[in-house]
Amino acid sequence: MNRDGHPRGGPARTALGAVSRRLADIWLNQPGARARLALTRYTTGAAIMRHVAHMPPGKVLQEQLAILEAAGQPRGSRRWERTTYEALRVLTLASAAAWTLGNDHPAVRVTANLSFLALQRRLVAVHKDLYSYTSHLNVFLLLLSIVDSRGTAATSSRQEELASAALAAMQLYYATMYLQSGLSKVLVTGPKWMDGRTLRGAMAELGTPFGKSLSRRDLRLLAAASAASVAFELGFLPAMLLGWPYRHLLGLSSVAFHGSVKATMNISFWHLSCFAIPLFVLSPDIERRVRQTARLVRRHLTHC
Amino acid sequence: MGERARKSTGWWLLVTATAAYLGIQLSQTIRNRNAWPFCSYNMFNYYIPDRATQLRVVLMTDKGRVIGPADPWPLLPLEFFRVISFIIRVFISSPDKVVRDRFCEAAIKGLNERPWRDWDEVRASFTAPPGERFAGMELYMVEVDFRMCDPGDRAHVLKADLIHRYDPGGWFGDAPERSFWRTVDGAGEERDES
Numbered sequence A: 001m002n003r004d005g006h007p008r009g010g011p012a013r014t015a016l017g018a019v020s021r022r023l024a025d026i027w028l029n030q031p032g033a034r035a036r037l038a039l040t041r042y043t044t045g046a047a048i049m050r051h052v053a054h055m056p057p058g059k060v061l062q063e064q065l066a067i068l069e070a071a072g073q074p075r076g077s078r079r080w081e082r083t084t085y086e087a088l089r090v091l092t093l094a095s096a097a098a099w100t101l102g103n104d105h106p107a108v109r110v111t112a113n114l115s116f117l118a119l120q121r122r123l124v125a126v127h128k129d130l131y132s133y134t135s136h137l138n139v140f141l142l143l144l145s146i147v148d149s150r151g152t153a154a155t156s157s158r159q160e161e162l163a164s165a166a167l168a169a170m171q172l173y174y175a176t177m178y179l180q181s182g183l184s185k186v187l188v189t190g191p192k193w194m195d196g197r198t199l200r201g202a203m204a205e206l207g208t209p210f211g212k213s214l215s216r217r218d219l220r221l222l223a224a225a226s227a228a229s230v231a232f233e234l235g236f237l238p239a240m241l242l243g244w245p246y247r248h249l250l251g252l253s254s255v256a257f258h259g260s261v262k263a264t265m266n267i268s269f270w271h272l273s274c275f276a277i278p279l280f281v282l283s284p285d286i287e288r289r290v291r292q293t294a295r296l297v298r299r300h301l302t303h304c
Numbered sequence B: 001m002g003e004r005a006r007k008s009t010g011w012w013l014l015v016t017a018t019a020a021y022l023g024i025q026l027s028q029t030i031r032n033r034n035a036w037p038f039c040s041y042n043m044f045n046y047y048i049p050d051r052a053t054q055l056r057v058v059l060m061t062d063k064g065r066v067i068g069p070a071d072p073w074p075l076l077p078l079e080f081f082r083v084i085s086f087i088i089r090v091f092i093s094s095p096d097k098v099v100r101d102r103f104c105e106a107a108i109k110g111l112n113e114r115p116w117r118d119w120d121e122v123r124a125s126f127t128a129p130p131g132e133r134f135a136g137m138e139l140y141m142v143e144v145d146f147r148m149c150d151p152g153d154r155a156h157v158l159k160a161d162l163i164h165r166y167d168p169g170g171w172f173g174d175a176p177e178r179s180f181w182r183t184v185d186g187a188g189e190e191r192d193e194s
Helices: A015-027 A033-053 A058-070 A082-100 A106-125 A135-146 A157-188 A190-195 A197-206 A209-214 A219-242 A244-265 A276-281 A286-303 B009-031 B080-092 B097-113
Strands: B051-061 B066-070 B134-145 B159-166 B182-184 B190-192
Touching (some): A015 A157, A033 A082, A033 A157, A033 A276, A033 A286, A058 B097, A082 A135, A106 A135, A135 A157, A157 A190, A190 A197, A197 A209, A197 A244, A197 B051, B080 B159, B097 B134
Antiparallel strands (some): B182 B190
């Protein structure tokens, strides 16, 4: 048996056979996929609630929107209403909380998805340069709403396949995000990005006291850190595909990567990096204990 | 993937939708744009040379106390990069002094009445000393040289140009030059202007 509990087959006869087996491992046969989906569901729900709770106040956004429009920003096609924004926040928080705790009623799933989508849309509508770098939360919520993400045992192989595919979709999203980030640096700035100056400038401007002190170190050190960062970003997806049985190590390396960025630049990217643990690292066995805790919380809330 | 002959429609839909979504996201990265809900994840893809321009803010309280020069991110309860984006639209792209005053007035009102704490990429609001309120502000465009300027000292710059002063109470006065910058010249010689 290999690390994932699969029977160890003979050596792949052809490269095509090896690729086919690897794709099947990822898209069809992920061990404990349903339990891992449930862990990702708890993480997604908690991340959405945390994100929404900390969104900018509607009063500030409405005020700033009026100023931006007075400064020449074209008016949006629809009127931006503070009350709608705040109502959507409440609705998203309530429905996401219910869904996270295991309520799978269609009305709850639809409400959570639509209200969160509309909320993100309203935030983006305030300023034309305001892209949402948290739309992966919408994608994950949608995926986990359309497949069975309760963590219960599968009753058919179709359910196992779907769970593997949904999990693979999120793992690939995570890995592709790094590829995009690395590609973007290479395509827009080129190899010059790794000469250390950009990292120095960013740490000097945004950095923590530790990051600011690093920005004054030898440029060659910063160049090495820049190159390592781009190599990590460009290498994550290929490493995941090639070293699939060791993906838990990739998850841990991702946690370390974001930890170092937080320590130097004060940017955690928590809303995405928090998924490294359920998607790659945690054992699916943990899910049972988390589910029991969620059930206790739900029961407690029902009695209150 | 020859382990099972037939996959369910749902499985094929998931695989296809994932490929399409990630394909669109990658195309956004290649085109260096962000069309919501897709995201190019193009953070920090630009180049920062040895010298760069940055923004600084100086706040004045109603007791005449100066806070700053400091980074402008704590002016609004928004992520730091969004604050910069807003400031560029109001103070750089627009020449309208009335709109600039409106921004400053709203920011100061928010600082005085609705202070906020540090959260993720949102920096904690400026806080006035006890018993004082913010009453005016100046916004500067500064030039820094990362080889010479101390990143821990936001007053340490090559030069500072005043972009806008909001001073309804006349607290800043009409002094032509502020005294809180520590400027270095191109050769690295420091001129303390205090």
